[in-house]
Amino acid sequence: MVEVSAQVRRAAGEIIRIATMPASIKDRALALLGPLRRITPYDAAFITLFDAERHRHLPLVRSGFEGAHRYLDSPALVTDLERMDLHGSHRPLRVCDLAPLPDELPLWADHLYPAGFREGLGSGLFTADGRFLGLFTVNSADPRPASDAIRDLLHEIMPVIAYAVDPLRTVAAVAGIVTDAAAGAVVSRAGESIALPGLPRHALLAPGGPVLSAALHRLHGGRVHTTFLCRHNDADLPGPPLLRLTALACSPQPPSDLRVVVLLSPPPPLRGLALTELEVLGLLVEGCPDAHIAVALHVSGRTAAVLLARIMEKLGVASRTEAAVRAARRGLYIPAELTLRTPPREGRHD
Template sequence: MLDLPPHAAEVAAEVTALADLPASLKERAEAILDHLRRVIPFQAARIALLDPELRQHDLLACHGYNDRIRAYMTTREDYDEIESLGLHGTTPLHVQDLPVPSEEIRSWMELFRPAGFREGLGIGLVTRDGHQVGLLGLNTDSPAYPSPAACQLVQLLAPTIAYAVDPLRSLTVLARIVRGMTAATVLTMSGGSLPLPGLPTHPLLEADSAVLSAAVAHLGGTPEYATFLAPYERPPAEAGHVRITLLGCEGPPPRHLRAVVAVGAPGNLCGLTGTELEILGALVDGAPTASIAVARGIPVETVERHLERVRIKLAVPDRITASLRAVREGLYVPTELAAVTRS
């Protein structure tokens, strides 16, 4: 039988319950620290989210540290030190358990110990499916704490805490609001992608795909939102297209998550053909008729006829209005994707 602190079962039940409450990540993190304080007498604590692209942590909840320590906690130097000491692992480590003596740890000797801390505990926040979310760190003014029983409790709760503050969970909820969504991913600041828990991915959403490159080009509004069409010949495509919807990741950290990119059925295309959707994409980009003709290798007169049919199908008075409606309703194929299709 595990040696746990008094009231550990009650605290564990409360942490498990709040993990699914409709609250922000910060609110969950703050509540978790409040519950832990009931069984672990710590003077300072942080829950930080991992930013693997910048190799830094973003502080989600942080209490009891001075400004110098808080500033250090968001640096790459702190990230590298934590990684080298094994604090991203799933076993809680005291300062006295670290692989090097505390006297050789610069941050401990220059920051934490002068601030009055005499012991600490750190553990990686890793979900049960192996997704690294961040770090839980506690510090005390007594070498007697955190106790071995407290370490046992922290180790048991760490996957639940990771689940509670995992930003990908919130983005999964965001992706599910997209009508007709069949697959989704998260675009990162570097242009890569991450899977969303419980959602399928899609060949068009693989890292370095043309669709993700187009997504980067179409983000930047406030709020960050865009929708367009991508050529695709397999289900859920209709008339050879799927709809791509972009939802910017605004608000809390981590900062390396840029946008949700969802794939779904194209919806009502107003009878527009593939060629007309691509010409609309060029029109959205501001290309003149002559440039569209040269790019597609067709006469200017043919482009004019296509544009007239587009105007009629969209029931708009002119090309400018056609372009505005195309942007608003995502009734176009971006130029970069049209070029991929014709290559």
């Protein structure tokens, strides 16, 4: 246990409370500034999330750096931070700990020193499962560095600060809507697939794969939710070789770059629909005429007509259009692009 004053310990306890409070990421980040000042006095503070696609840090809170905003928002800052090892360091670094020396870094030589700063303390923000989120740094005009004890205390609470600003917390709450989810992932704006806390990954959710691509395609144009069925090859799972995919658009919460939550769960009751019939429904949802359905499934037109009649009977509807609408709403279909051959589209029924 790090030896520090009772006041500093109380401030650390307040940080823990803030990290768990229900609020937006930005509100929690802003609330952290008060207790952090009581742990290590500062004249400027910076808490960011890292945007890997654009290779820059996006500020959650920034105070006291008024003359350096343009530089702090640029990829040049990332280059400096990497030279200082703040993207890889889990332990806070003071200016006196730096190699190379501060006057060899544009961040200090061109921006912080001219602004009157002489010391500081910074660290990468890493979650408990090792994900790099962004940066925490404070700077002071006082040339005296923080003590080893304060540095070590901040090292202890840095995962708590990371937890406070982790965008996946909100996403995990959204994912909780699907109570029987067996696997999941979050897709970033750059197309990266990120594991969801508490859920394993699944091969069907591989970045760039057909299933994930089908999910993302169905959320274009402002749609926030889609669900459909997809085949799997896991012989250990009971029932038909199907999983239900649910995709939920993440609420826009800048500066997070998370785009879509994708979850896999057991299939719903299928109303007696066979795999081929679910594929037919996928083609109906895409607006394909009977002739295209027959070609896609390598069957005769007569067989396709029989399949359509059987599907309408099982769904309790009187027309192919009603069947398509009901299938789209309930997710009772295998998307056309996941069948072996996809005919031209003529208009969707979602």
